[in-house]
Amino acid sequence: MSEKKNETITTKIWRETPEDDNPFAASACYCAGYDVYGDLLGKISLVEYLWLLFKLEPPTKTETLLLEGLAVALANPGPRDHSVHAAMSAGVGGSTRASALMAAIAVGAGSLGGGREIYTTIQYWQQCGTDIDAWRAMLQNPPREERADVWPDMEHSPGFDPNGASCPTPVKQVLAYLASTSTGDVLPWLQDNRQALEILADSPLAMSGVAAATLHELKFSPEQAEILFIMLRLPGAAVHALEQEKIGWNRFPFFSDGLTLTNDPGPVNRKESN
């Protein structure tokens, strides 16, 4: 009988050694060469570990501060945010807690304030850098693909709020803090050029725009940044879902009088059929 070689999971991230009595259990796990349970535990912060997982090398102090600051800024978008609203909608109906997070992930993945917006905005950063003329050209003639995609078309300048008035205070506060912490050139440039960009985009900078700039400055790829952004916004979705689960559906908006049906056949049909 010929021996067939086992298929394997190939990874640069993770290595394990087996327990002596069980090949299906690890005795040690190494992330990028660091012993996770034998060394990192107790020494590394969650944000540093996140960095290590994505980058496979430790962050500098500034990188840690920037990612930490962004993580705090994003952790709870608040109960009016679409993704948190989705999670609470799971909570009020007594849905599974996992479904609350799945709902927040699905809704928070989109092109308006979600993960897809981060992906697209970082592509813009990659092409435009800190050249205001390049941004002008890009925002005035955004790239469009001829081929259909599963993602709905981007309908606004990514990183900006199409429904905004002026740049909200929290967005300015986060940008100011991150720009002052930065040792790179992206965030300070955004801080200096925010208003010029807002005129070009005809809308104010959004939190997603600050997040994209930060993750670009930290050299996360668009793909990494998209998924990390979605992850970082989940804590708020989780706690608001749990809270609404306790409070219940009857103290949560149903928008009872908020819907108008324009082509209602009315109850007449029913009577006719009786």
Place this chain on the structure above:
Amino acid sequence: MKGPELLKHYEDNWVTDMGAWFPGERVVLRGKDVFTELNNHTWMEYLVYAVTGRESPKIARLMEALWSITTSYPDPRLWNNRIAALAGTARSTGVLAIAAATSVSEAQIYGLKPIKGATDLLYRMYAKKSAGHSIDRLIQEELKQYRSVYGYGRPIIKADERVEPLMQFARSIDAADGRYITLAFEIEDYLKNSRLKYQINIAAVAGGLVADQGLTANEFYHLATLCFSAGMFPCYLDAKESEGCFFPLRTERINYIGSNSINKWGGNNGDL
């Protein structure tokens, strides 16, 4: 209207012709009373009406055949089905299993992206071919721009065993010889004989058949969203019976290709 003014306009104000529930009384979908006007529709006819606004038993029948013949494979090795099986063996719920597996079905190399992409391709190619362009040139341009052609070629195996059974069904309902399905096979003729040796896969066949029924790429995408689900349930049910036993992996099945150094956090790095 834009900005806060636009949002104020929509505050507690959703105006729609899609549908609504009148609590304790009735339900309306796209202007029809569900209890009296849509009550004899099959579920698939109801779905077709919900997505397209069209009442078409023929499209519903075609869609049902697409779902059952071509997309409901009960094999837990397939990546989307594997999510359902993993949820089963990890003792998660059935709904979480199917919801997660369904979301994974929106994949690049199989599933919803090729389904939508192939239908879109046929519409674009047909318009350009009608304007006088050759298939040769159109496909070359597509390959140059996107490096792939949705609906042609397949991971794991070249030939697609689903093509003939689906075409057989399409012939049985007189839906097999429209202009888009004809174009789909013309493109295959070209690609099969090119250096790529791509054969048609089910996405292009399905795309051609539904385009011939007048469905847009977007409509087909929505109608196909749940098309893999019937294959997922058996995978979940099966794996749920054996807690933790679905394709277990021993530590040596991790093929680590990273740096072999052993590092100390905050200290000097050493060698393995």
